[in-house]
Amino acid sequence: MHHATENERLPFPILLGDIGGTNARFSILVDEEAEPVRFPNIMTADFPTIDEAIRKDVLEKTAIRLRSAILAVAGPIEGDEIDLTNCDWIVRPNALISDLGFEDVLVLNDFEAQALAVACLxxxxxxxxxxxxxxxxxxxxxxxxxxxxxxxxxxxxxxxxxxxxxxxxxxxxxxxxxxxxxxxxxxxxxxxxxxxxxxxxxxxxxxxxxxxxxxxxxxxxxxxxxxxxxxxxxxxxxxxxxxxxxxxxxxxxxxxxxxxxxxxxxxxxxxxxxxxxxxxxxxxxxxxxxxxxxxxxxxxxxxxxxxxxTHPLAALAGLGSYASTPEAYGISTQGRRWQR
CATH class of the missing domain: 3.40.367.20 (Hexokinase; domain 1)
Structure with a gap:
């Protein structure tokens, strides 16, 4: 398994996800110049797992082959199973890699993503x-x-x-x-x-x-x-x-x-x-x-x-800014980045 160095860029195309207690929002960044491809907001309660939500809401609706994912989640990030505070989803980056074909997954805290947005709004x-x-x-x-x-x-x-x-x-x-x-x-x-x-x-x-x-x-x-x-x-x-x-x-x-x-x-x-x-x-x-x-x-x-x-998708904008220019932000990825 290859360990990424800090601030090493994730490979495009990148799935960006803002996973709150009630709503999940996704977009895709095809490369650093592109405008993000947006998907409709979904309710976390409508899908039993995040894997199912990504499969049905994103993968089945696009021909873009995704290589990596940056997910901002509401809850502390500890270990390989990340429990969300206000909903039943559990984020298992290793399963996203083995089952959905991602090669690189970074998980951030949802308010880290909001903070990234505030830097670039x-x-x-x-x-x-x-x-x-x-x-x-x-x-x-x-x-x-x-x-x-x-x-x-x-x-x-x-x-x-x-x-x-x-x-x-x-x-x-x-x-x-x-x-x-x-x-x-x-x-x-x-x-x-x-x-x-x-x-x-x-x-x-x-x-x-x-x-x-x-x-x-x-x-x-x-x-x-x-x-x-x-x-x-x-x-x-x-x-x-x-x-x-x-x-x-x-x-x-x-x-x-x-x-x-x-x-x-x-x-x-x-x-x-x-x-x-x-x-x-x-x-x-x-x-x-x-x-x-x-x-x-x-x-x-x-x-x-x-x-x-007032940005309708501030966290996604923050994640997008980070995905395009990781060197502009001091984000420690240790223990929060999984690779195939």
């Missing part, structure tokens, strides 16, 4: 929240409230972008305002604590909504995150309105924390489906107020830009 794929202007080429952070809450840093050093994937969505989050102290007792701790992901993802939005209803002594009438955001958009439900406003506030607090950790002068980028759906709420004053409220560093925070990533 142009202004037309982002919506500015707060102070405008071109962000400096400096360390960045990407936060993505979606099925779960992903966080990654993007450190800029020696002319190279280094994605830093982690589990930042699982940090503690606590009450600050008087209203928070009314609401938080109605949240359900997991093993004694409230983590950011319990509030800042789809389920989290419903958790906030139920706690707001309990604090108000109202019976909850909405059950899905999409119902909460729809009621907020319609301006029809006081608890839903407050929920989305609190969601923006808590997201601002956490975004500010992460900006401090990474000294992210290049900005904080909000990815994930929820961010795009609640842009008007993020443009209201609460998000930036919470983001900047970091004494003794409020002055510093005022100058850090924040954006919503």
């Amino acid at each position: 142009t202004a037309d794929y982002r919506e500015t929240i707060g102070p405008s202007g071109e962000p400096p080429v400096a360390s960045r952070v990407v936060l993505g409230p979606g099925t779960g809450l992903g966080v990654a840093g993007l450190v800029h050093a020696r002319g190279t972008w280094f994605p830093v994937p982690g589990e930042g969505g699982h940090v503690d989050i606590g009450p600050r305002s008087r209203r928070d102290f009314r609401i938080f007792p109605h949240l359900e701790p997991i093993e004694g604590r409230i983590s950011a992901e319990q509030l800042l993802c789809g389920r989290g939005m419903v958790n906030i909504y139920r706690a707001v209803c309990a604090a108000d002594g109202v019976l909850p009438s909405l059950n899905l995150p999409s119902e909460v955001t729809a009621a907020w958009q319609a301006g029809a439900n006081a608890q839903a309105m407050e929920t989305v406003s609190l969601f923006a506030t808590y997201l601002g607090r956490l975004a500010g924390d992460m900006a401090l950790v990474f000294m992210a002068k290049g900005g904080v980028y909000l990815a994930g489906g929820i961010s795009q759906r609640i842009i008007p709420a993020l443009k209201a004053p609460e998000f930036r107020a919470a983001f900047e409220d970091k004494a003794p560093h409020s002055q510093l925070m005022r100058h850090i830009p924040t954006f919503v990533v």
Whole structure:
């Protein structure tokens, strides 16, 4: 078996896959100049295995003979069987090689792919929240409230972008305002604590909504995150309105924390489906107020830009940029690359 050196390019044509908890998105890069060939989004629940999804959704629909795959997956990458956090799929790179004919498979964390995207996204794929202007080429952070809450840093050093994937969505989050102290007792701790992901993802939005209803002594009438955001958009439900406003506030607090950790002068980028759906709420004053409220560093925070990533397939764009120019990124492939 040949062991690749770091930053050695994978052979084209390359299958790019962004495998989230709910959706999987695929595209093919035929060579470094080509525009990616896109495939329709699929629901992970519709296929028993990722192998089956790739076979039916990609291989049977194209004559292109794929040589390698770069997959971004939601979950930690350990060993030869990679369990996805929020769905039943297991990625087995050796099986993709033996059964589907790939010769080279690289598996990255889904938020590493989002971080790669943030390094290469142009202004037309982002919506500015707060102070405008071109962000400096400096360390960045990407936060993505979606099925779960992903966080990654993007450190800029020696002319190279280094994605830093982690589990930042699982940090503690606590009450600050008087209203928070009314609401938080109605949240359900997991093993004694409230983590950011319990509030800042789809389920989290419903958790906030139920706690707001309990604090108000109202019976909850909405059950899905999409119902909460729809009621907020319609301006029809006081608890839903407050929920989305609190969601923006808590997201601002956490975004500010992460900006401090990474000294992210290049900005904080909000990815994930929820961010795009609640842009008007993020443009209201609460998000930036919470983001900047970091004494003794409020002055510093005022100058850090924040954006919503509006690219419909940001992770795939990031993977494509890496596939074409791996030398521009400091990505360690050790233990994450399998070859025939």
